[in-house]
Amino acid sequence: xxxxxxxxxxxxxxxxxxxxxxxxxxxxxxxxxxxxxxxxxxxxxxxxxxxxxxxxxxxxxxxxxxxxxxxxxxxxxxxxxxx
Amino acid sequence: xxxxxxxxxxxxxxxxxxxxxxxxxxxxxxxxxxxxxxxxxxxxxxxxxxxxxxxxxxxxxxxxxxxxxxxxxxxxxxxxxxx
Numbered sequence: 001x002x003x004x005x006x007x008x009x010x011x012x013x014x015x016x017x018x019x020x021x022x023x024x025x026x027x028x029x030x031x032x033x034x035x036x037x038x039x040x041x042x043x044x045x046x047x048x049x050x051x052x053x054x055x056x057x058x059x060x061x062x063x064x065x066x067x068x069x070x071x072x073x074x075x076x077x078x079x080x081x082x083x
Numbered sequence: 084x085x086x087x088x089x090x091x092x093x094x095x096x097x098x099x100x101x102x103x104x105x106x107x108x109x110x111x112x113x114x115x116x117x118x119x120x121x122x123x124x125x126x127x128x129x130x131x132x133x134x135x136x137x138x139x140x141x142x143x144x145x146x147x148x149x150x151x152x153x154x155x156x157x158x159x160x161x162x163x164x165x166x
Contacts, residue, residue: 002119008091008126023127027146036085036130043091043126044106047119059115067109 002083003048003056009069009076010041044068047083056080085166086131086139092152092159093124127151130166139163 011017017039024038046063050056057080069076094100100122107121129146133139140163152159 006091008089010126010128020127023151026150030146030149032131032142032146034132036132037128039128041126041128043093043124044103045093045120045122045124048115049117049119063110063113063115066113068106 001050001052001056003050003053003080004083005044005046005048005056005060005078005080007044007046007060007064007068007076007078008041009044009064009074010039012073012075015073041074042068053080053082084133084135084139086133086136086163087166088127088129088131088139088143088161088163090127090129090143090147090151090159090161091124092127092147092157093122095156095158098156124157125151136163136165 019040020038023040024035027035050059060078060080064076064078065071102123103121106123107118110118133142143161143163147159147161148154
């Protein structure tokens with residue numbers, strides 16, 4: 001079964017995000033003063049094969065934990081759907 | 084009104100993604116051979132104030148176009164919701 005996963009990785013709320021702060025200042029200078037917070041993360045799309053969606057979700061969770069995210073400082077969530 | 088936007092930025096399909104290829108090889112070596120394609124993008128969350136969701140969406144679209152994404156090589160989509 002061909003599956004597509006969309007993975008969203010973001011820094012935990014307690015972790016400082018200097019890149020987000022720089023984006024916030026840049027947007028402020030561009031004329032958007034009403035910003036509270038900007039946080040930068042990663043968005044990974046993955047097409048792969050698995051027996052079913054359940055197996056696909058288990059695989060993606062493993063991949064996130066082992067390689068894609070750093071579970072100490074990052075949170076991740078994902079969606080797996082059929083292609 | 085306090086709003087939260089989630090912005091997903093990804094490279095257009097026609098643009099090569101060397102970072103995604105490296106992640107794919109790394110996952111292959113970790114024991115996931117069934118991958119077709121991996122593509123890396125950005126995931127930005129933004130909390131801000133606007134009159135309503137409609138105005139919020141217009142603002143976010145401008146921010147994406149002007150600063151957050153590079154419309155020549157990247158596609159973006161976003162969701163704006165009330166906090």
